[in-house]
Amino acid sequence: MGVRSVAGLLLFLNFCMYTIVLGIGSWAINRAIDHGFIIGPGLELPAHFSPIFFPMGNAATGFFVTFAMLAGVVGVAAAISGLNHLRHWDAGSLSAAATAATISWTITCLAMGFGCKEIELHIRNSRLRTMEAFMIILSATQLLYIAAIHGAPSTSRI
Template sequence: MANEQMKPIATFLLLLNFCMYVIVLGIGAWAVNRAIDHCFIIGSELKLPAHFSPLFFPMGNAATGFFVTFALLAGVVGAASTLSGINHIRSWTAESLPSAASVATIAWSLTLLAMGFACKEIELHIRNAHLRTLEAFLIILSATQLFYIAAIHGVAAYIS
């Protein structure tokens, strides 16, 4: 590719994003496990509550279920996009760029969606420290994933 000096920056961002996506997966998995352990127990004689949601989470607020679900989705796709990114950085050719860029863009889109639910959760106020950490990681990831996409495209060559 034309812009070889972007390769170390892209490598750093790829590794940073991978580590952050793994942390998002860990915190999201904890939240799902806690929701499963502390969810509604409905017996044969009991009825569902009036505002029952299958995405009920005992911690947080009304946006928590959607937030954690999309955070897990973004984490899985983001961590998996690392495979294509590693292949692209190893070869650093125009032929490997489209697959790496497309998977990274899909991961970024899902990260933005999860970040939107994080913003809604911040607006509703009730959440614990784990959820605040997950929100922070997704907000940071939305920027670093965009920078990674720009780096693999070699944006510095077009700016200068």
């Protein structure tokens, strides 16, 4: 199996996982909006109001979901850039794909850190556990994808 096909397989896997993260994160944000703080008739905020309060998790859930959603959006964009690189497989498309993948990986690692904090605090539901697991797996597979596209010799068109 060539490096190009390994990169393609990792790219497809990452795209699917980032899409699932976006779906679960969207559910979490929708639930937080629907079941968060209710502003009273006098339009006064409650004493302990937080704009990232999530009723289904713990203190780290808001940060985790926010950064996981950001990682998901950037990850899907990086997958689109990576698809263009797989199609051309030359030095000209490598820089865009590698840059997008690296930015996606760093945001994914940040979200994974908040996911680890959320695991440490214990109170969360099964969907959040799934999203945590996906962020941990994505931090590894995205790094492998970056190594795969850098490890292969690419042809340059002059």
